[in-house]
Amino acid sequence: MPMVIDVAARPDLQQLRHHCSQCIAARGRLHLWRCAVEAVNAFVAPRIISALVVVAALVLIGLSLPLHT
Numbered sequence: 001m002p003m004v005i006d007v008a009a010r011p012d013l014q015q016l017r018h019h020c021s022q023c024i025a026a027r028g029r030l031h032l033w034r035c036a037v038e039a040v041n042a043f044v045a046p047r048i049i050s051a052l053v054v055v056a057a058l059v060l061i062g063l064s065l066p067l068h069t
Contacts, residue, residue, distance in 0.1 A: 044051050
């Protein structure tokens, strides 16, 4: 049998519910994008030199390909 908690009798739970609803509203619609950017940043930041070398290599390979018109 599930436990039923009387929220009206617990003002701390009311405050917690109010706080959670404010946090959800504050996150906004772009929260998912911000999380994705933070994840990419956390992955790339420690590897910035390696990432720059890979980007430079890709650019050099792209520049060395002949253009067919």
